[in-house]
Amino acid sequence: MTLVDITQQLADMAWGPHMLVLLVGGGLFFLIYCRFIPFRYIGHAIDIVRGKHPDDGAQGHISHAGALSSAMAGTVGMGNIGSVAVAIMVGGPGAIFWMWISAIVGMATKFFTCTLAIMYRGKDENGDVQGGPMYIITQGLSKKWHFLAVFFCVVGLVGNFPLFNANQLVQIIREWLIIKPGYYPANESTFWIDLSLGIVVMLLVASVILGGIKRIASVASKVVPLMIMIYMGCAFYVIATHVTEIPYYFSLIITEAFSLNSVGGGILGTMLIGIRRAAFSNEAGIGTEVMAHGSAKTNEPVKEGLVAMLGPAIDTLIVCTATAMIILISGVWQGGEAQGVNLSAQAFEITMPGVGPYLLILCVVFFSISTIFTQAFYGGQCFAFLFGRKKLRFYQYFFLCAILFAATASLQEIVNIIDAAYALMAIPTMVSAILLAPKVRLASKLYFAKLANNH
Numbered sequence: 001m002t003l004v005d006i007t008q009q010l011a012d013m014a015w016g017p018h019m020l021v022l023l024v025g026g027g028l029f030f031l032i033y034c035r036f037i038p039f040r041y042i043g044h045a046i047d048i049v050r051g052k053h054p055d056d057g058a059q060g061h062i063s064h065a066g067a068l069s070s071a072m073a074g075t076v077g078m079g080n081i082g083s084v085a086v087a088i089m090v091g092g093p094g095a096i097f098w099m100w101i102s103a104i105v106g107m108a109t110k111f112f113t114c115t116l117a118i119m120y121r122g123k124d125e126n127g128d129v130q131g132g133p134m135y136i137i138t139q140g141l142s143k144k145w146h147f148l149a150v151f152f153c154v155v156g157l158v159g160n161f162p163l164f165n166a167n168q169l170v171q172i173i174r175e176w177l178i179i180k181p182g183y184y185p186a187n188e189s190t191f192w193i194d195l196s197l198g199i200v201v202m203l204l205v206a207s208v209i210l211g212g213i214k215r216i217a218s219v220a221s222k223v224v225p226l227m228i229m230i231y232m233g234c235a236f237y238v239i240a241t242h243v244t245e246i247p248y249y250f251s252l253i254i255t256e257a258f259s260l261n262s263v264g265g266g267i268l269g270t271m272l273i274g275i276r277r278a279a280f281s282n283e284a285g286i287g288t289e290v291m292a293h294g295s296a297k298t299n300e301p302v303k304e305g306l307v308a309m310l311g312p313a314i315d316t317l318i319v320c321t322a323t324a325m326i327i328l329i330s331g332v333w334q335g336g337e338a339q340g341v342n343l344s345a346q347a348f349e350i351t352m353p354g355v356g357p358y359l360l361i362l363c364v365v366f367f368s369i370s371t372i373f374t375q376a377f378y379g380g381q382c383f384a385f386l387f388g389r390k391k392l393r394f395y396q397y398f399f400l401c402a403i404l405f406a407a408t409a410s411l412q413e414i415v416n417i418i419d420a421a422y423a424l425m426a427i428p429t430m431v432s433a434i435l436l437a438p439k440v441r442l443a444s445k446l447y448f449a450k451l452a453n454n455h
Helices: 005-013 017-033 037-049 064-075 082-091 096-118 133-140 147-159 164-179 191-209 212-240 241-256 266-282 287-291 301-330 340-351 356-387 387-410 411-435 436-455
Strands: none
Touching: 005 411, 017 096, 017 266, 017 411, 017 436, 037 096, 037 301, 037 436, 082 096, 082 164, 082 266, 082 301, 082 340, 096 133, 096 241, 096 266, 096 287, 096 301, 096 411, 096 436, 133 147, 133 287, 133 356, 133 411, 147 356, 147 411, 164 191, 164 340, 164 356, 164 387, 164 411, 191 356, 191 387, 191 411, 212 241, 212 301, 212 340, 212 356, 241 266, 241 301, 266 301, 266 411, 287 301, 287 356, 301 340, 301 436, 356 387, 411 436
């Protein structure tokens, strides 16, 4: 049995129908339980990000905008390019519809989990304030639940390795900048090329992640808005030049989502593929983004919950949809052997001849590197909770070495490993959020009542 077979079995076991109940069912519970109230304050959430409601003297490390940028650097990444391509190839166009549904309920999930991130922050051995599912569990729940905090961190060490992003970054550079121009034969082993590119990526990442969350937030707040603008500019061009085809593809996405003969294996199969890929893309309910928002400089939990709620809307409803439209319009999803980011690159080549793939490469560099920065912080938080912050350098060195494994492994092995880890991370994150949901609802009532009185 190969590594692909082993990892595939692990991923399939982790992503059974129970995950549908946990992530989508849990998100629906949050959506109804909060009575859709946070959704009425999206404008207020944007004002918070813009700095209109500062928290003077608040605890934390980074601003609301920095927290959102750091979280978005972790979510708006290769999941929006390579993972959408995987979703369409494996589940057909209908998988995109279930990604949308997952994003809508994911907005409610992020509101609850990231409000709790501020409500139940803990302190590390240095006395510094930290946030994340492990602190929500240890600070908010009784000791009988504390094993879930350890479980989350152990699985989080694997789930936050930079496997997918490093793999896809190396893949697109190798295929489009080395093999396609003819600098290397297409039919020969690329191991040494992949390893060399992996070393370059590793050194670049090391220069930033060894500086901690403040440096990560500083880089992310500059890079994330720029990379989204470039990528969405390409998407708008493609959509504008094929505007008459857009209604057809939206209709195709919806009809395929409910087709008994869909590529993904019927409605349930397509639904699971869409939810699986959405979880990888926007991370709602997984718990990683909770760690970024838990570092925000604020004493008002609901404010950070509102800021976090913007994440899935930007990530999945806007960026992933743009990628899906480019792939569907190009027609590359209907045949060929390209996988992941290379499928997206082929779509860009068809819809934006000549310049398209190279603009995508520029975006991929931004997307993947900034996501790796944030993953290093997430994994470091898990490691520090388990072993102490003084030993964090050991994890960071191991994290950097994982880039070399990712650069030389197959895409299927990488996807299976991350999928399995993400599913397991969702269990403690969602269970703790559901148990503590009444606390969030009470805090929301008080916050929104105070906000109404101030107006």
